[in-house]
Amino acid sequence: MTRLSHLLLPTERQAPADAEAVSHKLMVRAGLIRQLGAGLWSWLPAGWKTHEKAVQIIREEMNAVGGQEMLMPVMLPRELWKRTGRDQIDELFKLEDRKGSELVLAMTHEEAVTTHVAQVVRSYRDLPLILYHFQTKERDEPRPRAGALRTREFIMKDAYSFDRDEEGLAVAYDRIAAAYDRIFDRTGLRWYSVESDVGMMGGSGAHEYMAPCAAGENEVALAPGYAANVEVASADAQPVDLPAPLPTPERVHTPGATTVEDVTRMLHVPAGALLKAYPVHADGRGLVLVLVRGDHRVNEIKLQNALGTTFRAAHEDEIRERIGPPGYIGPVGANVPILLDEAVADGGYVTGANDPDHHLRGVEPGRDFPFERVDVRTVEAGDTVNGHAITIEPAIEIGNIFKLGTRYSEPLGATYLDEHGKEQLVVMGSYGIGPARIVAAAIEQYADEQGISWPRALAPWDIEVIGIGKGDTPEKQAAAALYDELRAAGFDVLLDDRDAGPGEKFADAELLGLPLRLTVGKRGLEAGTAEAKIRRGLVDVDGGVPLQGAADTVKALWDTLP
Incomplete structure (x- = not known):
């Protein structure tokens, strides 16, 4: 029997002083969770019932598509992560046992599950497989926040598909994506699936499942028939009135004008008529000058994908030595590779003159400087996709799916013999869901001034x-x-x-x-x-x-x- 007189349900009238997200406030006030340390939370009985309601929905739908549930350790040999090149991830907890053996606390389990498959799969007859588990993950999160939304320890359902080829992966990917659709429909959440970046997971494609709400730390670009994480979204930029190029660039005196705002005010031009310089040092490529419109922002995820390597912001001495004085740099005469964003249309632009207190007016890309065309800007609300204006709204990521290909099977030796006795690499997919994020998203979406308002499927009691x-x-x-x-x-x-x-x-x-x-x-x-x-x-x-x-x-x- 469940009687409140005997239930551990420590409700509070006041929210924690540091709580900003609605879910953080209400999960503590309603007695669902309690904090032990930064990013470390205990689930109390009512909260755990809700968490396990989400878990059961996920389990039923994963089983329905042929998933086989298992359980792998949280603590793993660091050697496996070295073999995939992921052991240097900053958020990965690293430790040693008393004998000096190197270990890590798993953030995810690609290395572990692929090692098992490498040990037991021998023939094409052993494939396909879908394996999954619910397990604790550890993440050295630099800034834990928002209660259960961004923690250092959390439970995740991670599933992995193993197939003979890319065609098999596509089938598994679509099957599990359909299962995810059913999972989130059953939870009662408002949600959508968006294109996303593969990030540290690697591979050839990815989608995220997003629950829109004010506390979301992701931004999603939406238009009729289009949804993408802002990290990877592309759209047609809003037009800007551009003057025609001058016969040759004109040097103008702009004392102290080191920002876009300074230059637009001094020269009486719109911000979109400027080319904003973003110098970076790319691993293996050296100094690269990235240019976007003055009213646009560089998207670092898209830039890394365009460069094909990691990068950092260039140091002032590097900029001064190779291009010109910081605050006044531009592409004309710059002896470095130049990446020009796709939103930069034909016209005459204002750029830095690579000389203190001076800019150039009437610069024409192509004529006055060479460039490589790339898509590296962050889309803005009002940009268009197929003629439809996009909106941008915050959302919580509640699930993700990745086409990994052979990203993990190759370094970890997961192979099989095909029908002709030839050794082939296993082709993989990875699929994650955070039950705690489902719970928090439900609170965020449906709470009112009085408290939580659960969807039927997630309520701790009916x-x-x-x-x-x-x-x-x-x-x-x-x-x-x-x-x-x-x-x-x-x-x-x-x-x-x-x-x-x-x-x-x-x-x-x-x-x-x-x-x-x-x-x-x-x-x-x-x-x-x-x-x-x-x-x-x-x-x-x-x-x-x-x-x-x-x-x-x-x-x-x-x-x-x-």
């Missing part, structure tokens, strides 16, 4: 039954009988049997946010009914619920709830 009064009152006895009847009918029910006042009970019920609340008070008992309130919108149900034969009425009402 219904809360409240008996009014102190001691063993007739109202409490009727509430207990109603509780028993609903449990027998298959509902997961929480009974508030505490000797607290109605105001406290109602406030705690609205804070915890179960989908349906039934209250037995004196007037209702005399009329043979329990008051019924739907949590989403705090809607009173006309006539309440009869105390005799309540289960049938509640079942019909339950089917109408979000």
Whole structure:
């Protein structure tokens, strides 16, 4: 039996002082989680029930597409990560045992699962495979924040597909993507799938599943028929009025004008008529000058993809030695490779003159400097895709899928013999979901001023039954009988049997946010009914619920709830 008088549910009237995200505030206030250290959270009983509701939905849908559940250790030999080149990731916890053996705490399990497959898969007949587990992940997060949204330790469902070739991977990828669609539909979240960057995972393609909400730390570009993480989004830039190129660039005096704002004000031109210089030092390539419109921003993820290597911002002495004085650099006469963003249209631009206190006016790309055309800018709201303006909104990443190809099977020796006895590399995919992020996203999307408002699928209990009064009152006895009847009918029910006042009970019920609340008070008992309130919108149900034969009425009402 689940009675509030015996439940560890330490509700709070005030949110933690450092809490900014709604989910952080409410998960602590509702007694779902408690903090032990920076980025380290314990799930209390009500919170854990919700977490496991998400886990079960994920498990059912993964099993339905042929996934086989297993469990791999959190602590792994560092050697495996050295072989894939990922052991230097800053966020990876590294340690040694008492014998000096090098270990890591897994952020994800590509190395581990691929090692197992390399040991047991021999023939094409052993493929395809889909393996998954729910396991703790450790991440040396530099700035833990937002409660359960960005932590140093969390549970993730990570799945891995193993196929004979790219065609097999495409089939597995689509099958698991469809399973993800069903998972997020079943949770009751608002969500969408977007194109994303492969990041540290590597591979040839990736999608993220996003839940839009104000606390999201990702930005998503949306237009009819288009959705992409801003990290990789591309769109047609909004036009800008550009003057024609001058016959030759004109040198103009711009004392102290080292920013776009300074130059636009001094020369009376729009920011989009400037070329903003972003000098970087690329590994293996040296100094490179990146140019975008003055009203645009360089997207570092897209730039790294364009360079094909990692990079850092160039140091001032490097800039001064190779190009000119920082604040006044430009492409004309610069003896370095130049990358020009695709949004830079034909026209006459203002650029730095590579000379203190001077710029050039009327510069024409191509005529006045050579360049390589690339897409390296961050899209802006109002840009267009297929003629439709994009909007940009924050969202929480709740899942991701990657086409890994042979990124891990090659260094870890995962091969098989094909029909002709020839050795081939196993082709892989990787698929992750964070149950805690699903929980937090549900709170973010549906909470109101009173507290949480759970979707039915994720609520820790289906219904809360409240008996009014102190001691063993007739109202409490009727509430207990109603509780028993609903449990027998298959509902997961929480009974508030505490000797607290109605105001406290109602406030705690609205804070915890179960989908349906039934209250037995004196007037209702005399009329043979329990008051019924739907949590989403705090809607009173006309006539309440009869105390005799309540289960049938509640079942019909339950089917109408979000």
